[in-house]
Amino acid sequence: MNNTTLLLHTGLEKTGSTSLQETLFLKHPQVHYLGKVIGNEHIQKACLDDISYRVLNPVLWDLDKPMDTEATLSLFHESLLPLVPKDRVLMGSWENLGHKTTENHLEMLTRTKAIFGACRIMITLRNPLIQLPSLYLQNLRGNFLRQNNGWMDSETYEDIEGWYRKCEMISKNPLLNYSECIRSSIEQLGRENVGIFLFEDLQENPNAYYQSICEFMGIDPEMGVSLTQDIHSNPRLSEAQLAYMRKTKSSLLGRMLHSYSSLERRRKRMEALLGGPPAKVVLTEQLIKEVSDASRDGHRWLVEKLDLPLETHGYPL
Numbered sequence: 178m179n180n181t182t183l184l185l186h187t188g189l190e191k192t193g194s195t196s197l198q199e200t201l202f203l204k205h206p207q208v209h210y211l212g213k214v215i216g217n218e219h220i221q222k223a224c225l226d227d228i229s230y231r232v233l234n235p236v237l238w239d240l241d242k243p244m245d246t247e248a249t250l251s252l253f254h255e256s257l258l259p260l261v262p263k264d265r266v267l268m269g270s271w272e273n274l275g276h277k278t279t280e281n282h283l284e285m286l287t288r289t290k291a292i293f294g295a296c297r298i299m300i301t302l303r304n305p306l307i308q309l310p311s312l313y314l315q316n317l318r319g320n321f322l323r324q325n326n327g328w329m330d331s332e333t334y335e336d337i338e339g340w341y342r343k344c345e346m347i348s349k350n351p352l353l354n355y356s357e358c359i360r361s362s363i364e365q366l367g368r369e370n371v372g373i374f375l376f377e378d379l380q381e382n383p384n385a386y387y388q389s390i391c392e393f394m395g396i397d398p399e400m401g402v403s404l405t406q407d408i409h410s411n412p413r414l415s416e417a418q419l420a421y422m423r424k425t426k427s428s429l430l431g432r433m434l435h436s437y438s439s440l441e442r443r444r445k446r447m448e449a450l451l452g453g454p455p456a457k458v459v460l461t462e463q464l465i466k467e468v469s470d471a472s473r474d475g476h477r478w479l480v481e482k483l484d485l486p487l488e489t490h491g492y493p494l
Contacts (some may be wrong), residue, residue, distance in 0.1 A: 181491035188272030299372035356475025469493035
């Protein structure tokens with residue numbers, strides 16, 4: 178593989194991305210990892226370093242502005258590429274890259290090829306009827322602690338239907354456009370350069386799942402599987418924590434006290450409620466219909482053209 182080729186892992190969210198980022202991508206000696214680096218939030222987008230961010234920003238994120246191709250190429254070749262050993266796979270992983278419009282996804286691919294010469298994509302899918310409730314709980318907890326999600330305004334809690342409606346309004350980050358992004362990636366890059374994996378396979382056979390990812394990446398699978406043995410799942414939101422969020426929203430005094438609490442104080446309060454059964458949230462019947470209708474055609478294409486076993490795992494078809 179040309180070592181300037183950029184391999185992009187684009188998520189999806191709630192498909193085990195953090196585990197990959199913390200172990201396989203970051204620690205495998207045959208990978209030069211540009212981010213997302215967990216704990217590196219002092220660098221924008223949690224990139225490896227400032228140089229990586231400056232090269233990647235116009236390529237992956239700042240898509241509304243024209244890219245200065247000459248300047249970005251110069252920065253890449255003069256400042257970033259000399260740091261990349263020739264035997265390493267150059268890669269980045271940001272799970273929200275899988276939530277782009279088709280137009281922005283194509284623009285990202287075009288810019289990636291312009292700077293890196295070639296691009297490869299890998300993505301992990303998950304049944305959206307199960308993935309979306311999990312993503313909702315993650316968003317809910319993150320906003321409760323930081324109150325920095327624009328879709329929540331100053332609210333401390335939102336039910337899943339309200340959350341979904343607000344996400345729908347953010348048209349630049351569609352939740353269910355992944356099938357179209359995969360299709361356009363194959364058209365632009367070729368099937369051999371697009372790796373598609375299923376979260377359900379990870380649940381059933383983790384070692385086989387990680388081995389298949391390593392094989393697509395072109396890195397030593399035995400070493401990769403060994404690295405993933407130390408994975409620890411993030412604790413799921415508990416029923417007690419969810420009840421506390423609802424209670425906070427229902428009380429004027431509770432909302433006021435929460436708004437003046439520091440991030441550390443909010444964290445400690447949530448950690449004290451961590452035990453007990455995990456929170457359980459399911460899509461409403463109306464949302465099941467809407468999500469199924471929105472994703473069905475794309476899933477059928479993935480089954481018919483790529484022979485993915487989505488029916489086995491209950492994906493809307």
